Structures are given as C-alpha cells and as structure tokens.
Amino acid sequence: MPDCDYCGAVFDDETTYLDHLASEHDGELSAIDRRRVDERGGDDDGGVSPTVLVGALAVAGIVVVVGAILVFGGSGPDRTTDGNVTAEGNTVVDIDGEAPGGLEAKPLPDRGREDVISVVAEESSRGRDHVSPSQLDYDPSNPPTSGPHDGGGVQEAGFYTAEDLPSSPQVLFGDVVHSLEHGAVVVYYDPEAVTPEARESLRAFADRHTDPFASVVVLPHPGEPTAAYELTAWKHRLYLEEYDARVVRAFVAEYLGRGPERPQR
DSSP states (O other): OOBOTTTOOBOSSHHHHHHHHHHHOTTTOOHHHHHHHHHTTSOOSOOOOTTTOOOEEEETTEEEEOTTTOOOOSOOTTEEEESEEEETTOOOOOOOSOOOTTGGGSOOOSSOOHHHHTTOEEOOOOOOOBOOGGGOOOOTTSOOSSSOBOSSOOOOSEEOOGGGSOSOHHHHHHHHHHHHHHTOEEEEEOTTTOOHHHHHHHHHHHHHOEETTEEEEEEEOSSOOSSSEEEEETTEEEEESSOOHHHHHHHHHHHTTOOSSSOOO
16 A cells, blocks of 8 residues: 655555656656656556565576565575575576676666666555654564654764664664665665675775765664665665675665655756
C-alpha cells in the first residue's frame, strides 16, 4: 500500500499511486519518481518485480542478493556451486567493461547500471513523521529505509565503527532515516565479514560524497546482518554477500541526492 512522499496520501495499488503523482505532484517529482511516472504502464508482461524476485546478480563472480528473500552462504541440496555459490533458477548477469579500481573518486553518472538497479528491492513508505527516539521501535536486524524519525538530528557522511555510534539502535535509526530522507545512501557492513579492501573502498565513497543532501554514510550493522553488506536509500535496499565497488557505485549513482525532502540530482 504506497504512501505518497509528497502529501502523505495512501493508495491501494502502485498504478493509482503513480497516476496521483502525475496529476498532483508533477512539478515536485524527484528524478526517480519522474522516471517511474513516465514509465508507468510500459512493461506489463506479468514478470516478477524486484520486491518479490528470488534471484541474484553475479557480478564478476560477486553475489548480489535481492531484498530480504535469499542470502547465499554454504552449500545445500538445492544449490549449485561454481566459484561463488549460485542458486538454481536465479538470474545471473555479468557487469563487464568496468575496472573496479578508482571508481570511488569518479564523477557519478546520472543513473546506475540497469543490470544492478533492476534487482534492487523497492519498499513501501513507512511515512516521514518527526518523532522523538523514545517513540521509535525499529528492528535492529532490519534497518529502516523510511519511516518516523528524529527531525533534529542526522547521521553525517563518514565511515563509522561501533565505538563511534550511540548505544541505542533507535537513536541511531532516528538520525539515519532523517539522512535517508535528505538523500543519503547508507551502507551497513557486517563487522565480522568486512574485508580491508571493502573498508578502504567504502571509506573513499563516504569521503567523496559529503553534501548534507547527498551523502554516503557507512555503518556497522547494529543487529544480526542478513548479508555482509546492505545498501539502503529512501525506500530501496540491496544486499551484497561479497563486496564489489562497481555495484556500490551503481547504487549510489541511482539514489544519492534523491531523497524526498530536497532532491539534488
């Protein structure tokens, strides 16, 4: 049930919501919503949407997991193994023609690569109300991509460790959701799984993108991680079981600076 980020109206289905955006908020739309409105009704082939797709994107041997539905790790009777684990029936796409080194400092394209963005999960809005942290009740193992939040604080750009953060996940999420609303991309890493190379790359992304309305924030996961890396933006989420800077760059290019409060791109 989509909630309108611009006026708070609630709709029973996506088509009605997009029609509402076109008729009532045409001059306000972010780049992402503008594309959604322009493309509505285009491809209706009965295919599976990214929010329910059980699939993975293999990027030069890197496994990317869609939504909260499937995470790879280990072998099982219904799994096939070829280098990294790939499950039977998943969509496998290669990203080629890009060398990962140095991508963090390069200017972003207007959009992320379609073969990455097509498997990002889009989540329903949980609203944008400003509340005190004591009123929040987020699951630490499932960081929010929208919802009530602290209207006074934000989580600024940077690479953080657990020692840098408040002990209460609710205080953290109150600031994080406000940053997402401003257009941040927030990346969570599993402290037990993050590699030195991933730390360096994520720190470079955070150092490169520091605008208050277009920042990259990198945090240790405050709960039980679903995957080694979790990429979030306003109403969007993607899991990575292994790190690849090309996938992170595609996600950042698509969503950075495109939060509902003050779109920058």
